[in-house]
Each structure stands twice: as structure tokens, then as C-alpha cells.
Amino acid sequence: MNTIFANYLQRIREGCTELLVPKASLEEKVPPHYPAFFNPLAKLNRDISIYLYKAFLLEKEYSEEITFADALAGIGSRGLRVAVEIPRVSQIFINDINESAISISRETAALNSITEKCIFSTMDVCEFLISHNSNPTNKRFSIIDLDPFGSPAPFIDCILRSIQNEGLISITATDTAVLSGKYQKTCLRKYYGVSLNTVYSNETAIRLLLSSIALTAARLGISISPIFVHSNRHYLRVYIKVFFSKTLSNKIFSNIGLIEHCFKCRNRQTITSLTSSNLCKICDSKTNIAGQLWIGNFYDKKLISLITQHFVEDRSEKGQLKQIHKIFTTCLDELDDIPYYFSIDEISSILKTTPMKLSHIIEKLSLSGFRASKTSLNPAGFKTNASIVDILSIINN
Secondary structure (H helix, E strand, C coil): CCHHHHCCEEEEEECCEEEEEEHHHHHCCCCCCCCCCCCHHHHHHHHHHHHHHHHHHHHCCCCCCCEEEECCCCCCHHHHHHHHHCCCCCEEEEECCCHHHHHHHHHHHHHCCCHHHEEEECCCHHHHHHHHHHCCCCCCEEEEEECCCCCCHHHHHHHHCCEEEEEEEEEEECCHHHHCCCCHHHHHHHHCCECCCCCCHHHHHHHHHHHHHHHHHHHCCEEEEEEEEEEECCEEEEEEEEEECHHHHCCHHHHEEEEEECCCCCCEEEECCCCCCCECCCCCCECEEEEEEECCCCCCHHHHHHHHHHCCCCCCCCCHHHHHHHHHHHHHHCCCCCCCCEEHHHHHHHHCCCCCCHHHHHHHHHHCCCCEEEECCEEEEEEECCCHHHHHHHHHC
16 A cells, blocks of 8 residues: 555455545544545445446447446545456546545555556546547447436536447435425426425435436437436435437437325325316315426336346345345335335324334235335335325225
8 A cells, every 4th residue: 555545544345346445434424525535334335336237237238348437436436346346347437536536546446456447537527528428539438427425417418428329327316405305496406396305205306316317318319218226325326228319318208297295195196297276186285296207117127137136146145235135126026107105104194003014005905906016215115006095095994
């Protein structure tokens, strides 16, 4: 290790990769940005990324070299893990405007003997991304990851201009207060939709993010197809395959809609457009509207099935691997075409009863002819096409 860094770096292991990280990030409650930012609590998100990138590349045949861009890399933990753990990726571009962070990335690359396949830069994120579109000596990236501190909204256009046709983009949003209903005007400005503070606000947040990406992409003649979404702590993550197709992008509004939510009786439903009346069909109270947002599916279940078959084989293992396996297996049966969920605590609060087991609620709804499933976005949540009246009636019987 370079003696310059020896006093404030610590060596840890994530996956199969040795990482040099600031000691303070492991010791302090809120990881500091100086000398460089590293969030140890985001390990789950990085682990999930590795599984998804592997599965995506297994499904796709590439005739050219595969390139990966870690556009806001920090100390490069995600990009360096890709370099070590996904040999099929031939070039990894690690960029951050913080020179100290990139210096640490270089040290870590040398530690893992992957320096030759890593290209480091200290550029503004959009300058970095667009350079691989406008410069004839460079090519668009196969996979781009963007993990900003806050909103990804300022960078979405740049990402879409820098990704290959049928490439993959993975984007994080951590401005969950904006996306979950606290700052509605800010949400409308950044994501072209209104958020609501509800039980399922993390799903609404994800769908607002997807909608804003889809609408930006359509302007560029690009269509998107989400393959996976994830919510953990204050993190929201979306993984999206892109297609250069004006024909497909013209159809984008078939996946864009609104959610009508009644805070009095707590019924919710999908609507495709605003009407002159915004009264609840259950209790006749005034409803609130969330959106416009993505109302289509957000899981590629064929790809997720590939992950559960090939990458999470040891189901007996404790800890995070078991948690990841549970997330992916829940997604396989999730009704992701329903853009909201209910929670067992919410239902028990209305009925003023002890919460019923989630499995019993799903079973009762299914036996009554409704669609119902768990959701990976909330361990106490369930999705169903039943109205709140139907749910309460079925559970009471």
C-alpha cells in the first residue's frame, strides 16, 4: 500500500475483491466524504449488482469487447468488483471528480492485479459519459452504473447518450424524501411526476424514477425495459435495458399512468388519465394522485430465474447471501404489473386487530378469486387487484 494512504485506509473484502477503504467510513455512523466516500451499508446493493450484471451478460451475445463505466465511482468499489468478479468485462472505466478517490481506486486495482483492464479519470460525470459518444476513438459503454449522492436526474440524459444499443444502465437515487412525498414540487420538477407519502411510497418512488428515465429516453428515440428494481434503506436502484428504436419509444405512454389514492378509506387504483372527478369510488372522499409514473412491469423474470439457478446455489448459507436469494425468489412470483401494495400493519390498523400472517392473507385473497403475491419491496407487504373493501371483507370472514 502507498504510504500516503496507509494511515487512513483499511483493507476489507467484498465478494471476491479486496478493497482499500477509508477507516472513518467503517467507524463513523455517517461515512465522511473526505478523503473519499465509501458506504459500507451499500454492500447489499453492490452484491445484487454483480449478480445482475453476470446474468445480463449470460443472456446477451456480444461480438465486441464489453465495457463497464462506473461514472460516479467514489473509491471505485463497484467497478473494481466488476473487474475482479466478472472476467467477461474486458474494460472498466472508473471516474470520479475526487482525485483522492481515484488514487485509492488505483491502489486497489494494483492490490487485485487488475490495473491493466482499468481506465481511471477525474472528470465531471457528464463530460466523462459524453466523451464516449462524441469522440470517434471511443465507443459507447456496454454497461453504465450511476450511484450519485442524491438525485440522478441531472445525469440521465448523459447516460442515455453514452450507452450502447441493448446495453444496461443501473441507476441509484437516494433523494427518497423528494420521491416519497415530502417535497412534491421538487419531485415534479426533477422527475415529471407527483409523489405521495403512503405505505407503498418506496414503490411509487421507483416508478417515478423509471417514468422520468423512460420519458427522457423517448425524446432521444430510445425505449427502455426495466429488468430489476430494488429498495434498501434510503437507496432506490433500477436496472434498465435500452433499445435504440423510435417505433418502441413511440409506445412509451402505454406504460405511463397514475395512481389514485384515498387517504380516508385507503383504497388505491391505477388510472391512465385525470378525470373531472377525483372522488373515491369506495367512500366518496377526495382522492390524491401520484404520477405520472411507470405502471408497467419492472422485473425480467427470465433473467431473475437465471440468477436463482446459477448464482445463489447455497440456500443454507446465512447472512446476506440468504437475504439476496430471498429478494430474487420473491420477485419471481411478484405481481409487478400492479404499481402499489398494501401492508399487513395497514390492514390490522383499519380492522383494529392483531396482524394476520402474510401467507394467510395471500391465501385468502387467492381462494376468493383475486390475484395476490408478496412484494420484495416490503417484507410485510402484499400486492393484489382486490379493492380495500374486498380485502377487509375477506380477512374478516
